[in-house]
Amino acid sequence: MEGKEKKIKITPIEHGTVIDHIKKGQGMKVLRILDLVDREIDSIVSMAMNVNSSMGKKDIVKVEGKELKNEEFDKISLISPNATVNIIRDYEVIKKHRVGLPDFAKGIVRCKNSNCITNQSEPVETEFEVTGEDPVKLRCTYCDREMTGEEISENVI
Numbered sequence: 001m002e003g004k005e006k007k008i009k010i011t012p013i014e015h016g017t018v019i020d021h022i023k024k025g026q027g028m029k030v031l032r033i034l035d036l037v038d039r040e041i042d043s044i045v046s047m048a049m050n051v052n053s054s055m056g057k058k059d060i061v062k063v064e065g066k067e068l069k070n071e072e073f074d075k076i077s078l079i080s081p082n083a084t085v086n087i088i089r090d091y092e093v094i095k096k097h098r099v100g101l102p103d104f105a106k107g108i109v110r111c112k113n114s115n116c117i118t119n120q121s122e123p124v125e126t127e128f129e130v131t132g133e134d135p136v137k138l139r140c141t142y143c144d145r146e147m148t149g150e151e152i153s154e155n156v157i
């Protein structure tokens with residue numbers, strides 16, 4: 001019965017990517033990070049929030065016709081380290097990745113410190129060491145500024 005309910009609520013996709021096990025409440029942020037908000041896109045995109053799963057509630061994002069790049073995995077991991085990325089072809093899951101936190105986040109988050117060298121006119125790529133996992137914590141390699149929670153999700157590039 002549970003399986004049947006799930007199918008009715010969330011339609012399977014034919015080709016594309018399903019980002020599953022997103023931390024509850026972070027689905028919108030995943031859409032934003034994947035640049036699927038506020039612009040014209042061709043893909044069919046769906047999001048489900050507060051879906052029941054064996055480990056409590058989760059959000060799910062489905063994007064038809066798009067397979068994610070590594071850089072996008074890292075971005076998602078910063079806001080939801082336990083998410084899985086499922087690549088779907090012909091309705092089958094052909095690959096499942098647990099996103100996993102990188103040791104360093106390079107060029108994917110802006111530093112919150114406006115005086116940081118990465119925020120000056122000379123372009124220097126941002127770099128953060130991942131210093132915490134739950135919650136995720138980052139420390140800027142250049143200015144030591146620490147960032148966590150909303151600060152991170154609001155500053156993903």
Ligand code: CTP
Pocket residue numbers: 010011012013014018020060062084086088090091092093096
């Ligand atoms: N999915 C989908 N369309 C498909 C196949 C799968 O939208 N054609 C979705 C499923 O609804 C699920 C996710 O992709 O949210 C992963 O599918 P699957 O590996 O079959 O599910 P589980 O075994 O439950 O995954 P996990 O073990 O990662 O929880």
Ligand code: ZN
Pocket residue numbers: 111112113116117118140141142143144145
């Ligand atoms: Zn900095």
